[in-house]
Amino acid sequence: LLTGLLFPRSIRGLLRQKKRLLLNGRNIPTSELVSPGDKLSFSLETSDFSKGQNYLPNNDRRLRILSEKEDYLLVDKPAGMKMHPHSPNETDALLNYVEAQLKGHLSRSCPAHAFMVHRIDRDTSGVVIIAKNPLAVGILDQLLAKKRIKRTYLAWVSGNLENKKGSIDQAIAVDPINPYKRIVDQAGQKAVTHWTKIHTVYQNTLVRVSLETGRTHQIRVHFAAIGHPI
Template sequence: MTEQIKFTATTILGRADKVIAETYREYTRSQVQQWLKAGFVRANEDVIKANYKVKSGDVLQVTIPKPEPLDLVAQDIPLPIVFEDEELVVVNKPQGMVVHPSAGHPNGTMVNALLYHVKQLSGINDVIRPGIVHRIDKDTSGLLMVAKNDQAHIALAQQLKDKTSMRKYVALVHGEIPHEKGTIDAPIGRSKTNRKMQAVIENGKAAVTHFQVLQRFKEYTLIECQLETGRTHQIRVHMRYIGYPLAGDPLYGPKKTLAGNGQFLHAKVLGFKHPTTNEWLIFEVPLPELFQKTLKNLEEKD
């Protein structure tokens, strides 16, 4: 079943694609342009093109096509499993692996691998995210907990909400941080200038990151970050906000950075109470080989 949105233009005016994308920020401008090209957008009952200039008082109507269903299949993809029992799995996600399928990544994800290696997963999330309690970015490596049934999923998700689980990350950032530790308490929401990015904004969701310095290099600092909240791109946004963006970060970092496969960010430590036994479990995995090699190279240059 298709969805329709209808609104009267008032303050945001100009090109139709820009007006719709800025009015409904959950849709990208490229999506809107596809709908315009397909004839799914009308102004005052007339089909319009992307370059139509929206005027104050125009009534815009958009028919949003039903998304193509994703074919969720089990795939024999290598997946480092750190822990597994009847209730849950702890995975050490490799850098470069997407957590669950989406329009841009229909397969080859961690979920596809889980369906092959684990099979039984909770069904609380929608069909493309079975078992997924929390996520990390495609180019962030490290530990994730995955629920095998709905009861375990509810218990693990509640710990994240109550801030009783432990998540520690190791990050390499640009610049030499002068102090030993700090806390960044700054709300995060979607950037008003780039839809792909998050930013510290006044009306964003609460976000708190604690960090401490592990090692300093010439022009770089290795830090450990502990999250109180789990906002999208939180560490990447917060460290950029205080002037120390992550090395290798293609979205938030400088163009001249260390060679790698994305941001140098690794979810190294994960701790939580087992959903049925209440036993405190804690897991730790080493930095990926490329991360370790990069640190060694920086040490040799000092």
């Protein structure tokens, strides 16, 4: 089925509505079955790639670009900077600065814009992937979901962890008192965090962390739950 293609839902809808999806030269719906040897083609226009992108560019700060490809960037996000604005008029988020730095860049012969693929907390620093067009978002989303792109975190936690490595398997739910917070709650969503101890300094331990699941604030919630808050 064509619904299994690496297209974001918005792009699939666009191809369907504007009848730009062709199988062996004839227009088809996204529910069509394909067979070996079939030729599938589609077309996208410049306006398709900029539609829905509305981050105001801000040139006040230049972020460090670790790597740039035709369809995406790897950006060094500093601690204290939020990923995206929470209102249309905000301009102090990472995506506002990246949007300004992408001005004049081309992606697949179309103007490049900043599209968020994943996020890390405001207080967390690290590498984030920023897509340059909505088609790349769908492909990168699939690679993250299938663990083809692996993310590793480093965190200082309070106290001395006795074991060299371990896993935290505790469900996480929204705090009923504060919807912006998360708590351990067995009625919540499954969450698994794996950690390896690197070293301890003055009763604080540096750990390398990988996530089996990606719940909001998962690392913070899990280490607080075992008595070793970040």
